[in-house]
Amino acid sequence: MKLVDTALPEVKLVEPKVIGDCRGFFLESWNAREFAEAGLEVGFVQDNHSRSAKGVLRGLHYQVTQVQGKLIRVVAGRVFDVVVDLRRSSPGFGQWVGVELSAQNMRMLWCPPGFAHGFLVLEDGTDVLYKCTDYYAPEHERTLLWNDDDVGIEWPLAEIGGPVLSAKDAQGARLCGAEVFP
Numbered sequence: 001m002k003l004v005d006t007a008l009p010e011v012k013l014v015e016p017k018v019i020g021d022c023r024g025f026f027l028e029s030w031n032a033r034e035f036a037e038a039g040l041e042v043g044f045v046q047d048n049h050s051r052s053a054k055g056v057l058r059g060l061h062y063q064v065t066q067v068q069g070k071l072i073r074v075v076a077g078r079v080f081d082v083v084v085d086l087r088r089s090s091p092g093f094g095q096w097v098g099v100e101l102s103a104q105n106m107r108m109l110w111c112p113p114g115f116a117h118g119f120l121v122l123e124d125g126t127d128v129l130y131k132c133t134d135y136y137a138p139e140h141e142r143t144l145l146w147n148d149d150d151v152g153i154e155w156p157l158a159e160i161g162g163p164v165l166s167a168k169d170a171q172g173a174r175l176c177g178a179e180v181f182p
């Protein structure tokens, strides 16, 4: 797998080596040694799977303790996947990176601890899988408002219309009032 830099240095786009043959394809979806060679010592403890319809927007989520790093991929459909740097001392504080992840492009995104994560679903029947470096802890979970002007995420809503949100996500905190990392 190849780890490609993004506009935020700690956020990596992961391009697996896809080996096709007459039966279909094979890829390694996780390889600890190759992450370590890129300077990322990562240990995962929980794998998640969600299915969503077109227009659903989940996020932007993070945990303030039991802070999670996440490796995200899509095995059916397509999403616009976004991470936001929430480390106040970082030069990238409040900045975001968005990439399309799909079953077709097979790319993954590494969302490091200290970042919020969310995605907009671009096709019906989209399945998102992600690995997490710490366990789910709802009492420590926070939601950053998906459309906070101070973050200014350019969601590709033109082809979708208004997003479908959970009640929790519709009431996310603006960056100026959010609990963030040092």
Ligand SMILES: Cc1cn([C@H]2C[C@H](O)[C@@H](COP(=O)(O)OP(=O)(O)O[C@H]3O[C@@H](C)C(=O)[C@@H](O)[C@H]3O)O2)c(=O)[nH]c1=O
Pocket: 048, 050, 058, 059, 060, 061, 062, 070, 117, 118, 119, 136, 166
């Ligand atoms: C995230 C999570 C949820 N749940 C439960 C809680 C609830 O009953 C149901 C749905 O939870 P949510 O509405 O929070 O699911 P969802 O909005 O899909 O939450 C996810 O969003 C994306 C963007 C992330 O980055 C994830 O870390 C996670 O926060 O699943 C777990 O049991 N374990 C988990 O790890």
